[in-house]
Amino acid sequence: MNVEECFEDFRRRDWERESVDGTVRLAVVGIGGFAENRAIPGVRAGTYCEPTVLVTGSPRRTRPVADEFGVDHVLAYDDYLAGELEGEYDAVYVSTPNAFHAKYARSAAERGKHVICEKPLETSAERAREIADACARAGVTLMTAYRLQLEPTVRRCRELVAAGVIGDVVQVHGGFSHPLLEFADADTWRLDPDLAGGGALVDLGIYPINTTRYLLDADPVSAYASTHSIDDPFDRVDEHVSVQLEFPGDATAACTASFDAHASSQLQVVGTNGMISVSSPFGGVVPQDIVVESGEMRTEYTGPPVDEVREEFDYFGYCVLTGTRPEPDGADAIVDLRIIDAAYESAETECRVVLDPSRSDASNADRGS
Structure with missing residues (x-):
């Protein structure tokens, strides 16, 4: 593959290999800002999923959201857990604070419902395995909502790396900063370690970590980390x-x-024969601005952004309808949580922590789902 071939039909859905009919009816569990402003509109704009139930702690306050997007049913959390209206959805999208992911995902799996769950999959690798095992036992699809794996710029970048366009990768630089308190109160659940499982590493750092693993198609063998908090x-x-x-x-x-810190995100992949730079990959809307340097050649592609959230839900629906196992599955999420656990251990001990690349984080049952 050369660069020009990669940039042809840049926005292609290479995962969409056959025509399918029907849609996956979704119960959206947790109606926070992202669910309301990005997820539900993304589902509505797509082809393979449709929102049919909203699950919330405030049904009365959520009713206008349901009306806006044409969703017929609104449920309280306890009613969802009790199985009310389970015939109205085929799958659930879990968008609650991290510590509640297992509770709602397991409940879905036990009722034979497929699951797409926000990242991180839970607050620890052990708790994430509970979700993966529950979905494996039930024989339902589990996808972790790594939407960047479905974003065209990142997918094209992976193709270039795999084709050796920049030689052997030597360094990856990924950064994501977001001034949280400009958009949330100080009592946000993201600053509660019991609900979030950590801070900036869990909420933001997971983006460059997972994207790096995806681009390299490899898992790290060690981690060294430092953390800092002022007051x-x-x-x-x-x-x-x-x-x-x-x-x-x-x-x-x-x-x-x-x-x-100032809102910023960047991704750079440096190889023995070139470099790939992606502008603002982690901020929610990738501008599709990618620069490739290979030997003495420099190529730039700039195009209109694609709704990565729509792509994510269409991919999930496609996988459910075709019986395809999603790439960002439970095992993928567990590896990230092992890395996060190791990073926190490293920051506490001020030592490098070795990760065993041969260790399987998915049970045999999970691999067979």
């Missing part, structure tokens, strides 16, 4: 984090995240 309201979680990952061979990755 309230970040005193219980990491305000700033830096993680150094070592991969098999010569590749390393430097991943940074911050809850209290």
Whole structure:
């Protein structure tokens, strides 16, 4: 593959290999800002899913949201857990605070419903395995909502790396900062370690970590990290984090995240014969601006952004309808949580933590679902 071939039909859905009929009816569990402003509109704009039930702690306040998007049913959490209206949906999208993911995902799996769950899959690798095992036992599809894996710019970048356009990858640099308190109150659940499982690393750092693994198609063998928090309201979680990952061979990755810095995101992949740079990959709307340097050649592609949330839900629906296992599955999410656990251990001990690349994080049952 050369660069020009990769840039042809840049927005192609290479995962969409056959025509399918029908849609997957979704219950959206947790109607926060992202669900209301991005997820539900993304589902509505897509082809393979439709929202039919909203599950919330405030049914009365959520009713206008349901009316706006033409969703017939609104349920309280307890009613959802009791199985009310389970005939009105085929799958659930879990968008609650992280510590409640297992509760609602397991309930769905036990009723034979497919699951797409926000990242991180839970607050620890152990708790994430509970979700993966429950879905495996039930024989239902589990997808972790790594929407960047469905974003065309990131997919084209992966193709270029795999084709050796920049030679062997030596370094990956990924950073994501977001001034949290400009958009949320100090009592946000994201600053509660019991609900979130961590701070900037869990909420933001997971983006460059997972994207690096996806681009390299490899898992790290070690992690070294440092965290820093100044004072309230970040005193219980990491305000700033830096993680150094070592991969098999010569590749390393430097991943940074911050809850209290100017909004910024960047991704750069440096190889022995070139470099790929992606502008603003992690901020929610990728501008489709990618620069590739290969030897003495420099190529730039700029195009209109694609709704990565719509792509994500269409991919999930397509996988359910065709019986295809999603790439960002439970095992993928568990690896990230093992890396996060190792990073926090490293930050506490000030030592490099070795990760066993041969360890399987998915049970045999999970691999067979």
